[in-house]
Amino acid sequence: MINSCPDLTALDLNLYLTSDMQSPDWKNWLLDHYISQWNSLTSLRELKLAGLVEVDWTDLLYNRPQHQSLHSLFQRNDFIHTLRLDWLHVYQNSVAWCTALVESLFPSLRCLAGPADLCITVAKSRVIAPRLEVLEITAEFDRRKRGGGDVFELLAAFSMPMPALVKLLYKVEGSEPSILKMRELGQFLAMAPGLDTIVIQHYMQYPVRTEFLSIVTTPT
Structure with a gap:
């Protein structure tokens, strides 16, 4: 459905399986699966990804063929000006970001x-x-x-x-x-x-x- 909306400018994705948030956490491969299908969102300007999900931040560090969904998403949508990554009570290990990378992904x-x-x-x-x-x-x-x-x-x-x-x-x-x-x-x-x-x-x-x-x- 999302991929059929090429004029979409804002996307707010809350990764809960039920409204009461009692379902198991989303897994990283599920996020990869959905993001990999968003090939035509060239008008996207605002993106929010939130919820109970464990994100492999190294997907952003390296453009790896096996797990490159997040990296490719931002490379395809370099006009995104508002980005919210709001994971609830899910903390990841520190990531070695560098300024060249963030400038490339979020120009x-x-x-x-x-x-x-x-x-x-x-x-x-x-x-x-x-x-x-x-x-x-x-x-x-x-x-x-x-x-x-x-x-x-x-x-x-x-x-x-x-x-x-x-x-x-x-x-x-x-x-x-x-x-x-x-x-x-x-x-x-x-x-x-x-x-x-x-x-x-x-x-x-x-x-x-x-x-x-x-x-x-x-x-x-």
């Missing part, structure tokens, strides 16, 4: 929601960072390893200036409180002078609760 990107590794790499890009308007980062915090607590440290150290950025959302989940490094946050914010909305969310797993920090600036 028109303006709005991104996705895992911290991808967001940080996009922020490093001299091509994408200056025009990025929205950045929504999802991270997992674990004191025992490099994780969500270091996101703003990395952004402060490596980001390019982001004059077009107007919204920043940072979501972190963990079994204990995360550490928000205010000095590094301030350094990053200095590179985004047009920012008017900041939302920081921390999801505690045990007990289940959500803490919010929202900052909205208005012109004086």
Whole structure:
């Protein structure tokens, strides 16, 4: 059905088998199967992939014949300007992204929601960072390893200036409180002078609760 809509500009794909989300997680080969059939979506500008699915991010790193669905999808649709990758409670191993790869896959990107590794790499890009308007980062915090607590440290150290950025959302989940490094946050914010909305969310797993920090600036 999707492949018969060549004029489709926005696609929101929620990978749940039932509305109550009690079915088994989607598997990577299922995602590959469906994406591999989308050959004619040349008008696609906005893409959201979300749900309970384990994604093999290396499918994006290498154009491998056996698993190249995601890589090929973005190569065929290089005018996508809004990309959301919202996997619920499914965290992947860190991926060695590089700026050349994200510039090749997402040359028109303006709005991104996705895992911290991808967001940080996009922020490093001299091509994408200056025009990025929205950045929504999802991270997992674990004191025992490099994780969500270091996101703003990395952004402060490596980001390019982001004059077009107007919204920043940072979501972190963990079994204990995360550490928000205010000095590094301030350094990053200095590179985004047009920012008017900041939302920081921390999801505690045990007990289940959500803490919010929202900052909205208005012109004086």
